[in-house]
Amino acid sequence: MHLVLAAQPADAAVTGPDPGSGSGPVCAVRVLDERARQGPTPAEVVTRDGLATLVHEAESSTSPPRWTWDDTNRWYPALLTAGERVERCRDLRLAHRILRVSSLAATSDLATSSPSGWDALEHSPVGGAAVVGVLRAPQEESLFDLAAAPRAERERAREKGVPPSGAGADAGLDPVAELAVQEAAVTGSTAPGRLRLLLAAESAGALAAAEMHHAGLPWRTDVHDAVLTETLGPRPAPGRRPERLEALAVRIRAALDAPDSLNPDSHPDLLRAMEYAGVGARSLRKWELERIDHPVVEPLLEYKSLYRLYTANGWSWLDQWVRDGRFRTDYVVGGVVTGRWSASGGGALQLPRGVRRAVQADPGWVLVVADAAQLEPRVLAGLAADETMAAAGAGGDMYAGIVATGAVETREHAKVGMLGAMYGGTTGVSGQVLPRLSRAFPRAMGLVEDAARTGERGGSVTTWLGRTSPPPGQAWDAAQSGALGDGAPADAASLARSSARAWGRFTRNFVVQGTAAEWALCWIAAIRRRLWRLPTAAQPNHGPAPFADRAHLVFFVHDEVVVHAPAALAEDVAREVREAAEEAGRLLFGDFPVSFPLTVATVDSYADAK
DNA sequence: GCTTTGTGCCAC
DNA sequence: AAACGTGGCACAAAGC
Numbered sequence: 001m002h003l004v005l006a007a008q009p010a011d012a013a014v015t016g017p018d019p020g021s022g023s024g025p026v027c028a029v030r031v032l033d034e035r036a037r038q039g040p041t042p043a044e045v046v047t048r049d050g051l052a053t054l055v056h057e058a059e060s061s062t063s064p065p066r067w068t069w070d071d072t073n074r075w076y077p078a079l080l081t082a083g084e085r086v087e088r089c090r091d092l093r094l095a096h097r098i099l100r101v102s103s104l105a106a107t108s109d110l111a112t113s114s115p116s117g118w119d120a121l122e123h124s125p126v127g128g129a130a131v132v133g134v135l136r137a138p139q140e141e142s143l144f145d146l147a148a149a150p151r152a153e154r155e156r157a158r159e160k161g162v163p164p165s166g167a168g169a170d171a172g173l174d175p176v177a178e179l180a181v182q183e184a185a186v187t188g189s190t191a192p193g194r195l196r197l198l199l200a201a202e203s204a205g206a207l208a209a210a211e212m213h214h215a216g217l218p219w220r221t222d223v224h225d226a227v228l229t230e231t232l233g234p235r236p237a238p239g240r241r242p243e244r245l246e247a248l249a250v251r252i253r254a255a256l257d258a259p260d261s262l263n264p265d266s267h268p269d270l271l272r273a274m275e276y277a278g279v280g281a282r283s284l285r286k287w288e289l290e291r292i293d294h295p296v297v298e299p300l301l302e303y304k305s306l307y308r309l310y311t312a313n314g315w316s317w318l319d320q321w322v323r324d325g326r327f328r329t330d331y332v333v334g335g336v337v338t339g340r341w342s343a344s345g346g347g348a349l350q351l352p353r354g355v356r357r358a359v360q361a362d363p364g365w366v367l368v369v370a371d372a373a374q375l376e377p378r379v380l381a382g383l384a385a386d387e388t389m390a391a392a393g394a395g396g397d398m399y400a401g402i403v404a405t406g407a408v409e410t411r412e413h414a415k416v417g418m419l420g421a422m423y424g425g426t427t428g429v430s431g432q433v434l435p436r437l438s439r440a441f442p443r444a445m446g447l448v449e450d451a452a453r454t455g456e457r458g459g460s461v462t463t464w465l466g467r468t469s470p471p472p473g474q475a476w477d478a479a480q481s482g483a484l485g486d487g488a489p490a491d492a493a494s495l496a497r498s499s500a501r502a503w504g505r506f507t508r509n510f511v512v513q514g515t516a517a518e519w520a521l522c523w524i525a526a527i528r529r530r531l532w533r534l535p536t537a538a539q540p541n542h543g544p545a546p547f548a549d550r551a552h553l554v555f556f557v558h559d560e561v562v563v564h565a566p567a568a569l570a571e572d573v574a575r576e577v578r579e580a581a582e583e584a585g586r587l588l589f590g591d592f593p594v595s596f597p598l599t600v601a602t603v604d605s606y607a608d609a610k
Numbered sequence: 611g612c613t614t615t616g617t618g619c620c621a622c
Numbered sequence: 623a624a625a626c627g628t629g630g631c632a633c634a635a636a637g638c
Binding site for chain 1: 616618619620621622
Binding site: 265266267268282283285287288307308311312335336337338340341342343344345346347348349350419420422423424425426427428430431505506508509510512513558 | 630635
C-alpha cells in the first residue's frame, strides 16, 4: 500500500487525527494500492503533529505502507525529530531522475514527455528550503541541463531559502499522478523487476541518509583536539601558524637558503625559491617531490602533510562541524552520476585516516565497521556472468583467487590489473597484465571493453539495475566534429581521439561503479531493516530518538558502513551486516554464484578498524 | 571588493 | 606534468 503525501495550502481543512493540535495543515494523505490505484478513501488532511501520529500508527501495523512523497528530505527529518522512523518509501524525485533517462524505460510516457517540475527538483539539504532548478525554455538546447542555472546562483537562492525564478517549491506537482506515471514506466519497461528494485533501493538510501544525518557520527572533540595538539602543537592564536608548522617553515627556508619572508603557502614563491636552490621540481606535488633528492624535500613534505591536517580537519573544522558529540554531513543520494552518494559538509567521505581516532562509540556502545572486500571486481563478475571470475572470488580474497587461476603471478598484479581494467588504465603493470586477464576472464573483460567502445562512440551504457549514463556534452560533440573537414586544425584530430577515449573510460567505469553502488544501496537497505528488528539497548547512547536505544547506521562510504551498536549486540549486528551483504548479492544476481564477503571489525574507535 | 580558476590532497 | 574512474574541499592567485 502506498500512502501518498502531498503538501497542502494553509487554508485547507484538517480532517485527520489530532485536528486540534499542531500548526496549520501540513499535508494530504491519500491511500493507493500497490499498483498506484486510488481507492474510494478520500484524502485526509493533517497537521504536523497529526502526521507524526498517523505515521506512528501506520508503522506499528504488521505491513507498514510505502510512504510516497516528492522528496525524502522534505518530510522525513521532521518525522525523525518527532521520534518516528519509517520502514520504506518512494522518493518520487529520485525515482523520476532515474526513469527519465533509463534505457530500460526509454519508451515510457515519463521518458518521452517534455520536462516537468519533477525534472527541476534538486537535492535539498536537511533543514534547508526545497530547491527548484531553472527549467529552460523548450526551444533551447539541452533541455535536461538543469546545471544550466549557475551553481553560485542556486546556492545564493538556497542560502536565502528562496527558490530561484519565483517557482513555488512544488508548484503543480501532483505526487499521485507522478506515482502513476512512474508505475506505468516501470511496468512497461524491458526489466520491471530490476527497475523496481532500483527505485526501492534508491528510496531506502534516501531514508538511510536522512537517518544518518539525524543520528550523526559519534565524534570525540577532546580526542580530536589531542590528535591535533600532538601533531601540530597547541591551537595557535588566530592568524598564526601552529608551532610545528612554523618550525618546518624555518627548516624549509634554511634548506633553500631563502629569506625569512618566504611563505611556504605561496606556490609561486616557493617554486621560485626551489628553482634558485636547484631542487629541480616542476610542481609541488607529493609524488614528484618524493622522487627528488634534496634537503628541502623532507621538511617540505612534512609541512604539506601537517598543513593539510590543519586546514582540512583542524580546529576550525571541529568548531564548524561537530555539535553535541556528533558530526553531521549532508549526504546527497545519487550525488554522483554513477549513483554513488556524495556528501556536502566537512568532507565527510574523505575523512583522513589520522582523524578517525576521534570517531568513538558512546559508553557501553561499540562501532561495528564493515567493508565489502574487492566489491567492484565481484560486481563485474556478476554483471558479466563470468563464472570463472566469480569462482576466483569464492575464497574470500579475490585477488589471491585470480593468482590461483594462474592468470597472473602476484596479488599486486591481479589487483592493479583489475583496477586498470575497470578504470581504463593502459600503462605500467596494469597494461602489461591486461592481455592475460582478458584470456582468463573473457566475459568480464569483454563487458568493460564493450562499455568503453560504446562510450567512445558517444553512446550510453546502463547498470545492472537500470541506471543509464548521460550523453557526452557539447564540448565533446564539438571536439568530435572539430576533427572533420579540410580546415581542421592539426591537433583537432588528437583532441577528438583523446576525448573519445576519455568518455570511453567514463562509460567503462560507469557500469561497474554504478552497479557496485546499486549493490551498496541494497546492502544498506537490508542493514537498516535488520537493525531495526534487533532488541533495544538497556543503556541509551547520547544521541536522539528514535535511535538512542537501537543499533543504527552512522556512516556510509561507497562500500563501507559504520554501525553504532550497544556493546551487547555487537555479534548480532556483525551477523546482520554479513547477512545483509548476502541478501544484496541475491537481490542483484539471484542464484549466480558470486559472493560478497566483508571485513567486519567491532571497535571502540573507527581508527582501529582494518 | 567580489567571483572564478588553478593547484593539490583526501576518500573509495 | 600523471598514468587511470568518481567525488569534496581549502587555499592562493588570477580575473573582473
